[in-house]
Amino acid sequence: MEELQFDVTVIGAGPAGLAASLTADKAGAKTLLIERETRPGGILKQCIHDGFGLVRFGEKLSGPEYAARFIDRLPNSDVTVWTLSFVSAIQREQDDSILTVITREGIRRIRTHALIFATGCRERTSRQIGVHGRHCAGVFTAGTAQYYTNILGELPTKRCVILGSGDIGLIMARRLTLEGAQVVGVYEAKPTPSGLTRNVSQCLWDFEIPLHTSKTVTRVFGDARLTAVEIASVDPCMCPIAGTEEIIPCDALILSVGLIPENELAESIGVPLDSKTKGAVVDERNETLLRGVFACGNALHVNDLVDYVSESGEIAGAAAASKEKKCRGLVPVECDQSLLYIVPQRISRNAEMQERVFFFRSAKDMDNAMLTITKGGNLLFSKRFSHLRPPEMERLPVLLTPEQLFGNEPLRFHLEELDHE
Amino acid sequence: MSYCKRINQTLFARFGGRVTAREQDRVLYLEGELDRWDDVVAAGLLAVNHKKYDGLVNDIRFTGGEIPPMRLPKVTDTVLDGAAPDVLVIGGGIVGCAIARECAKYDVRILLVEKEHDIAMQTTSRNDGMVHPGVDLIPGQVKRHYNRRGNRMYDEICKQLDVPFRRSGQYICFRGKKLAFAAFFGQLYYKLIGPRVTYLRKKAFFQREPNMNPAISAALFFPDAGVVSPYGLAIAYAENAADNGVQVSLDTAVLNMTVSEGVITSVRTNRGTIYPKVVINAAGVFAEEIAKLAQDRFFSIHPRKGTNTILDHKASKRMHTIVSSFGTSSTKKRHTKGGGLVKTIDDNTLVGPDAVETYQKEDFTTAPENVAFVFDAQRKTDTALNIRDAITYFSGVRAATYEEDFVIRKGKWTKNIVHAAGIQSPGLTAAPAIAVDVSRMAAELLSKSRIVRSNESFNPIRTGVIRASELDLPARDALIRENPDYGEIVCRCEEISRGEIKDALHRSIPCDTIDGVKRRVRPGMGRCQGGFCGPLVLQIIAEETGKELQQIDKSAPGGELLMGAIKEVMP
């Protein structure tokens, strides 16, 4: 079997992979972009709502329009694009990666110097959150419902309950309503919504769709097709409270209960993952702890804005294309329980004084919070935030000097709510 | 004092005057009224005596709830009207399919009817896929006899039918010094009466299964245990039967029979009336109803539900085969051989099952408490067992008789019926052997009216759908170059190609649903549970069958996934 060689190979042609491959190509690397679907664009192809690109382009684009900003650059680049191609296995040889790629033309072997995982994420399923009852038709994840509606033009429901207030669930509540389906309500087990506040406003309030917090779906009913769901209130530990059950007739349950980074391939070659993000542990160049292996986008951590996904891809693409190989000298970056997570989880101490960009989420809703970064007891940085919500990721640029990063103690992130003045 | 009188005294002591027993023609009948289902079952288990009677019929009326009627197919037509097969097999589970295929070795016309939309929809596809060595079966039991014979047939039958089978063995683990001692004597018992066994000391066990509970002090290893896909094998049997001329009619339920002078003369279904010479009752949980229609009811089925959980491939790397602990609910009771932790043929770990008596024969719902119960029990085997690794869970209902044994015999009163009833665990293991005997009994009944020869053109070999990802790379590459569809991956979790999905739709047993494809070639069996591939499989089914997207069902008619095109359903 022939073996093809590339400097940089990117797995996944969603927003992260597109940005990564274009950036690597621009930096002069011989780049391959592998996509398992028919067309590049990833999940953006089905996100026909607008609001993409405000940070990056200052415009409110739809998903396909945002993706087109990158896809349209491919023909003028030297990126080799393989669609309908699937990476089935990866082996490591020193710092190179050898990929087995299944395509309609046959099996191909790729030797690549740098490998970028831009494999996105998948949706949590009803089974993973403990929805019981019968396995009938009519239980969909929001993304699948979105595919049926926006790609196939077919409605999966005429009257549904949406469980979970993640952004896709909110977007689908509006979308289905606009197509004439009835959304009985959006139910969220947590006491606060999981999606962006603006989506709660423009997707639910605009259409008078009720949002019920601290409630969950416990069972589904139906034979061949779903006919009703059982809703129950939950206690602060998210356990259903007996006696609060109510039955809601409907033909579908649509779930927006979280996204999980897709890292099965990365794990197969031993890329260490962060248990908080479920993505790889990376440095500020988005390089994982395996040399020459990078991760970006939603495979790294689940983002709420595509603009940051593209940025993450560009960081990985630029780093993967760079030929320089030096000692990494990584300082661990840690956070306590006041943060859900922090990315990157390592930064290099060798670099010149430069701006490092961190992404984090607070563990709970906070008004007037102070973020501090310390190292070995020394305060390196602090910043006040008027509002922090777990669903809304913060991008935090910090200027750090090599002196500040001297020594092996980890960088610690901490959030504290200040008293209101 | 007669047994019947004694049992009436016992029943009186337990239930007051609400339940009585009477005997007639070597059958013990229970009558009366009870409002708790557990009591109905308890009365049956109290009264049963397999030595004195051919069977126990439990006619105690249950007043505490409504027993749901059998779910019937939606279709009504006359396509089978007037059919006159030599052999009518009722039930398309593993037993019915295996019988149909074995019957095809004779020169007889065979019709298999199944009320569901696909083969193997109920008990057969809702178990742990274990091929049992027969650890806890008791000499004298019918099921022990068939289990031993069936087990020995597996290598050959799976080879003939091109079904993956792995004889990976089973460990039964013991904790503490006392139990280790007991295990040592246990092996001597098995060495005397079978099955084959090896005694493993702690160190030897942990060399083989290093991730199990460190408190395990010894294990017995039964090398004859194996794993198979139960529905995969049933479908393979049915396909091979169809290839050999068996007519398979799905969505076909038996509604009534006419019996005159001890002979079934006609069988009414929702698709017409059939005039079979011999009827085979392989109707699973509904075998008692079929026996009643045939005026040959001498046993009762008390359904027993079990729930299993399937773990992600990643979490399934902790063990290599079937591991259970002595003293867990699943091995203690003699009527559930439950595997404990079973590494399935598809390399998922399966956790379960439990055993709950129920009056609902088709209750396939799951409930959190059952899953939690099973996890708690199986943590004795693997303390790290985590419910977060679950990708799905499912329930099945066992067709247990009060004798807790199989009923494999010709009719008691009716002359042209053969029962393959009361099949619960180890029914999957036993099915190949049951089929051989039942087909022979059917041939014997037929030979009273005609000469039954063997079918010279019978072809025992079936070729399954290619599993492209299991080929070595050059072979897979060659396959793709021949047909590019094998190079287009549709299900990424299980790495299933478009070619395999198309193959599944064009087999000798038709399949046109998402779940039908899933059970044949596994798209949607993985961790995303069809989130990504479901819509793609739907489109392939539409392309291949010429149906509209909206007509395609998840599993059965009435289970359409889509409700109408957008912009056309606006009010």
Next chain:
Amino acid sequence: MNDNGNTNQAKEIICIVCPNGCRISCTKAADGIHCSGQKCKRGEAYATAELTHPMRTLTTSVRTIFPDSPVVSVRTAGEIDKSKLMDVSKALGKVLVKTRIHTGDVVAENICGTGVNVICTSDRLMHQQ
């Protein structure tokens, strides 16, 4: 928390202009609407409009004659009156795309008399499968 209404009390409006989702507190007074809490001018404009004549962009899709792309995504080229969202969505049910159009191509002009065109937002039809 409904953002419609006509009281003189302070109303909180969640700005949907950008992902910040500012909570803007608005009070109606004789000299107009006073806003606080917004991080930028667009927020103030949004909040004012929200209290007087709320506007939205509609994104949806329309049917095509092409089996490889049975629908194509569209949006209003500008904002339309919020109360007209359902009407416009229904009106687009009558549109059937018969040519392989590009992003930006107009699929309906002056939809429902709003003065706004509806444009295609995807090049999906350009990639024949």
